[in-house]
Amino acid sequence: MFRKRLAVVLCFAFPFIVVAQDVKSGAAIKVAVKKEGAGYQLMRDGKPYYIKGAGGTGYMSRIAAYGGNSVRTWDTKNGKQILDSAQKYGLTVLMGLPVAAERHGFNYDDPAAVKKQFEKVRAEVLKFKDHPALLAWGIGNELNLSYKNLKVWDAVNEIAEMIHKEDPNHPASTVLAGINKKEVDYIKANAKAVDILSINTYAGLTELPQQIAKLGWEGPYMVTEWGPTGHWEGLETSWKAPIEESSSEKAAVYKRKYLYGIANDKDKCLGSYVFLWGQKQERTPTWYGVFTEKGEESEVVDVMQFLWSGHYPANKAPHIYAFQLDGQMALNSVHLKAGGSYEAVVDAIDPDNDQLTYRFEMLPEATKVGEGGDYEERPAAVSAGLKPLENGKVQLTAPAGKGAYRLFVYVTDGHNNVGTANIPFYVN
Template sequence: MNLARPTVLALLLVFVLVPTVSAHAATAIVKRGDGWQLQVDGKPYLAKGVTFSGSRSADYEKDCARLAALGVNTLRTWGTGTETRVLLDAAHKHGLKVLVGLWLRQGRPGAESDDSFDYLHDSKGMKKQFADTLAQVRAFKDHPAVLAWGIGNEVLLNSPDDASKEAYARFLEQVVREVKKLDPGHPVISVDAWTLGVPWWMKYTPSLDAYGLNVYGGGIHVLPGELQKAGVTKPWLITEFGAQGEWDAPKDANGIPREPDDTQKYDAIVDGWNKALAPYVQEGRCLGLFVFNYSASFDHTGLWLGMMSGTSTRPAWHAVREAYTGQKPATALPAITRITVGEVKREKSGTFAQVQVEAKDAEGTPLDVSFAYNFRGAATRHERDEVVRLQATPSPTPGAWLVRLPAVKGPIKLYTLGKDRAGNLAVATTSVALPSVP
């Protein structure tokens, strides 16, 4: 399940599967014994990927160079836009392929967006989506960086009822067929959360070459077994993956989901690739993985699951490198081992709390500490994802800061951020119940 929608829908996904393909096709999925093999120009290809939101198009070349150095060979996007060709060019220059996303509208407001589309009755809208999708395929199908097409993301998850799911899956089949006619050289997949899309794809969208599955946390160890139980005979990719998501996380005493710590986030990625998926990669059932997400954003989703925060690297950055290359960090990553929030006091000048922090790098050097908050009870989606910096001054007590808290009513998520000299950012979170605003 994806918690964030990129500001610009210009991202791509990777993978391919075609039972029979012409000798001139650049990408194919070829049957091998009881499994499959993804091939590019006739050579085996395993997608070692990340989802890509990027920073700004002017930096795409730098982004692709850095990702290639981590062992990444494929990017996934959710949609196309004015920056798509820039990304494709940058990816190709640095030897990367792209699973190009082709966005289809959500059936109801949900995790993906606040959009809502009626696949049961809006024939005019479906015609427009159909035409727009084919136009994007025509625009990019001959680019050498294209690995495959990823049509739709978690639309079935965000469809209101079975009738709408069936209508969407039938419409998706029409789109898939036409895309494959227009471009027989690149496989076509669709993406949904967990196994929710599987029964609908199997019954109503048989032309898909493979399935794209979004899963987070420990679910990656269970998912392959669930696919076998469902009778899935096509290959699949993990199209989004990271630490346990907010939707699955237990809540603390203030009702705020508990975010995994940095070590747990790191281990989830390395173990997910090396342990959970390795047997199915070897069998030719899993064709690759995309870790969520490469982005420069400083927001709730980015801090929880992202590889970067601004120019700083997060644990997922280093975990991707270890998963894909076996290379561990040269030195231990910085850590925030404890945060303690003192009594919240309201004064004339504002609301304050003393926060005690234990944070250091591998050499025991104190980190550059700062604070921020997120208000999960905000009225709008934008506000619920926003992370706002807080004013803080060192306290006379060693290792403590006097933090000015926001003027909102209800519990907030408090971030303690610690940056080391190498640009690695450690994050620890807790919640604080704020008194009512006068």
């Protein structure tokens, strides 16, 4: 997911900088992995290149302005447009190649299907291989998630060998969901054409360097997806609803994970792509995106600017200390009576003493959920039942329908910054 640099600086209404760079099409820039002692160094155009990247292709100007240098895609859709935009802002692209997962119904025991997929991927490689913004290829995404057939790695190796032949200027990688010994052993023995191992990980990131060493991976790697505590690995309510961290809790989590799990391995880790540089519905509308649907920036964006550039923005996002419903926190597994009236209050400050505004939203708990980041539809908001009180407080009338819901709060500062939090609750 990531990489690139800055040039001409222009100021806009948003508190960020737009960076422009001349686009020179058809001039591939050589990228290679160099062995250095016990470790590895990614080289681009003959110079060391450390990936400070973001997963997602929105808000590219902000990535560049905040010190990032690369973006990651999951496929080649709109590939030319993405590469051109990245080049404009001095960024590189880890381009995802559309390799199907077994969990989506692909049969790696079917030679005809494997061959057809290979030719499709080859055509995409030939289409984009000479673009100067291209950094590397990502063969598939989380092909080891809920799978059984190890032949998928044979197909990955065949694609990596094709990349070496058709595009000697860019390394080949494949993206794993976590890392375990089965994949490491098989890839080391049977997919030797893979140049870089890419890993998506969340709670396990702080221990990743030690885990990689323990499992015997001796080559270079990059972290292609990391972020908050995942919805499958954190705390939950008594009715099994995952409890989401507030944006301020996430900011602390992101910083700790980066320092201990990414920056701490200077020998083999080539860099990372933070997830998600954008917004999406995945269990909630706020869990993984570092922006809101309106493009407002959370405290996580402040932290990423610090990690990428060494300094925080001049104007920081609101900080949320606590959010309670009926005097209870999410950990209390809040139960409400249908039609009952309850008060919710958020305790927040603004580091710059900006005046804060609060907006609240009530959603049913998402039930049609995906796996591994698959598409989910955002639940429709409950249209009634919220009455704003003084700043930071709202009166909630519990819905008549029995079931699981969430109350969300968005705290904004008037400078496109936001703090977010939510509380799951169950209506009896």
